[in-house]
Amino acid sequence: MSLPNLTKELIYTYENGVATLALNRPEKLNACTTSMYDGIARVAEEVRDNDEIKVLIITGVGKGFCSGSDAEERLAARKKVQSRSRKELIHPLGYSAIPLYTLSKPTIAAINGICVGSGLSIALLCDIRIASDRARFGALWIKRGLIPDLGATYLLPQTVGLDRALELAITGDLVDAHRAEEMGLVTRVVPHDVLMDAANELARKIASGPSVAVELTKRGMYRGLTSDYASQLDFETYAQNMCFQTEDFKESIVAFREKRKPRFQGK
Known part of the structure; x- marks a missing residue:
């Protein structure tokens, strides 16, 4: 394209x-x-x-x-x-x-x-x-x-x-x-x-990874260059709560229980 x-x-x-x-x-x-x-x-x-x-x-x-x-x-x-x-x-x-x-x-x-x-x-x-x-x-x-x-x-x-x-x-x-x-x-x-x-x-x-977590990880790392420890903990709390809501997180739990690699969809 x-x-x-x-x-x-x-x-x-x-x-x-x-x-x-x-x-x-x-x-x-x-x-x-x-x-x-x-x-x-x-x-x-x-x-x-x-x-x-x-x-x-x-x-x-x-x-x-x-x-x-x-x-x-x-x-x-x-x-x-x-x-x-x-x-x-x-x-x-x-x-x-x-x-x-x-x-x-x-x-x-x-x-x-x-x-x-x-x-x-x-x-x-x-x-x-x-x-x-x-x-x-x-x-x-x-x-x-x-x-x-x-x-x-x-x-x-x-x-x-x-x-x-x-x-x-x-x-x-x-x-x-x-x-x-x-x-x-x-x-x-x-x-x-x-x-x-x-x-x-x-x-x-x-x-092939969990796209939401990947993007939030990048965002967090760059924020950390100009932020402070306490602020990063606040960001991590916000971002982790977002990740908990994703289909990829749910898939990772199922995959762990089934002893297989997760099949992430980026959602």
């Missing part, structure tokens, strides 16, 4: 509860255009609203995951004399990332190659990052006299710690996949040829 009027620079499909979004500008190492950023936001909203979808994978076509923003296209848009739209005037610079960041369903970045600039931000917006052993990472904005954007000033320190985030961001140095794994930038590294197999295997495992 595809979304109506989605740019050809993005390929969106879903099957058996797993949605896949592929950045599709291989000749530019998937450098993002404005229409791609807008499309990523649309896809995140579709995944959010479609009950058949349980998890989203983001990857790139060709040799790169994403080489950042397409500088020529983005600069050309800024130089236009015509008046800018209301959205361009008042929305934050990374407005298109908000639907992906707030998505309560799990997201997996399958990082197949170069992942720099806003491409790094897109990877950081995902909950789990599986990298090919050919992947390379960099916060390259500083080499253009710019600061990290698309939320990277928040996401990168949260992921690797303030000291390592600063080292990456103020030097613009590239790191390979294994160094990225050591510093916590990626969840794990796999051989390049099995990257999508690994991502899909994990996605299918998540999709």
